[in-house]
Amino acid sequence: MKFKIIFFKLKHIYYIILAFVFVVLFAIFLISKKSAETFNIFTKNKVISNYDVTGDGSKDNIYIKINNNRYSLEVKSKNKTYQLTPSPTLNSLGNYTNYSPLKLILTDVSRDNITEIFTQSSEDNTHLQHLFIWDKNKFKDIFHTTNNIIGFIDIHNNKTPKIISTNFNNNSLDFSNYILIKDKIKPYYANYPSNFIGKDTIEAFIKYIQTLSYYGNSKPNSLFHESGKIACSSVIDKLASENRKYVFQDGSFSDSDYNKNGEISDVKWVLNFKSTSNLINEDCKNTSIKLFLKSIGDSKSQFYFKIYSINILSN
Structure with missing residues (x-):
């Protein structure tokens, strides 16, 4: 029995090493992409870890606290503690209520590997949004509004990430569009259509939920994808059976997938x-x-x- 001995030339070894490095880097990219997704936290007192919000390469701890029914935030990075102070223009992080707790949204919209901190809350029926960024040795509130929906698009593709702030008012959404450049928030013009990232679908869905009756409403089947129509109808039935009144408070969204042309194909609200x-x-x-x-x-x-798909989360 003869054995074949295979000899590799030096250039072949280089190709193998380069291929291995490419695979490793691609795997790291996929992991980092997944970890960069936006998320929401609903809590009274909690610590959020595993995010670098100070740019020192280590994971920091973000503390959500309630003092005298008012929210406050602080970050502990290594051996230092930093308070997140809202701008004097909108000088509050909100009051605690069990039906509208503070939401913390963490995502890197500047693509500098430093996570930005977005907050949503309310005070005396006024909605509050803030964007905190790390500014050398402190956190700075560079964006604050009384809108009640914050969203992000082009987070995971090769386009410039964008921030959309809007308010659900009179059953409609009016988008205000921004980008974060060199630690400054700047508006940009975009003539988005009425169905952009599901805007018209969400308007109709909120209106439907706010009129939901225990005795049953006709289902908004025109809003449902064929693949999820039965499951979505079942969730609506469950909501109606609880015999409750639903009043919209606030929300968030982010694109999650794209088609072969790089256009947004999937959105999470x-x-x-x-x-x-x-x-x-x-x-x-x-x-x-x-x-x-x-x-x-x-x-x-x-x-x-x-x-x-519809998932229900209750506090």
Whole structure:
């Protein structure tokens, strides 16, 4: 029996090493992409770890605290503690209520490997949004509004990440568009269509949930993707059976996938409602509805982004 001995030339060894390095780097990219996704936290007192918000290469701890029913935030990085102080223009991080807790959204919209800190909360029926960035040796509040929805697009592709702030008012959403450049927030003009990232779908869905009846409403089937229609209808039935009134509070969204042309194909929305029992007025809580939308059909059609999954989270 003869054995074949294979000899590699030096250049072949180089090719193998380069291929191995490429695979490792690609794997790291996928992991970092996954970890950079936006998320929401609903809490009273909690510590959030595993994010570098000071740019020193180490993971920091973010503390959400409540003092005299008012929210405060601080970051502990190595042996130092930093307070997150809101701008005098909108000098509050909100008051605690069980039906509209503070939401903390962490994501890197500047692509400098330093995570930005977004907050959503309310005070005396006024909604509050803040964006904190690390500025050399302190946190700076560079963006603050009284809108109640914050969103992010082009986070995971090769385009410039964008921030969209909007307010749900009179059953409609009006987008204000921004980009973060060199630690400054700058508006940009965009003539987005009414169905952009599911805008018309979300407007109709919020309106539907706020009129949801224990005795049953006709289902908003035109909003549902064929692949998730049965499951989505089942979740709606569950919400209706709880016999509660739902009033929209705030929300967030982020694109999550793209088609072969680099256009947004999937979007995740989180909508938060004040949920009050129709039988016991004192029974009041936060109900969060997580929606996954997928583009389908003609991009110029109404409800181009349709809901294919609904998850309910209650505090």
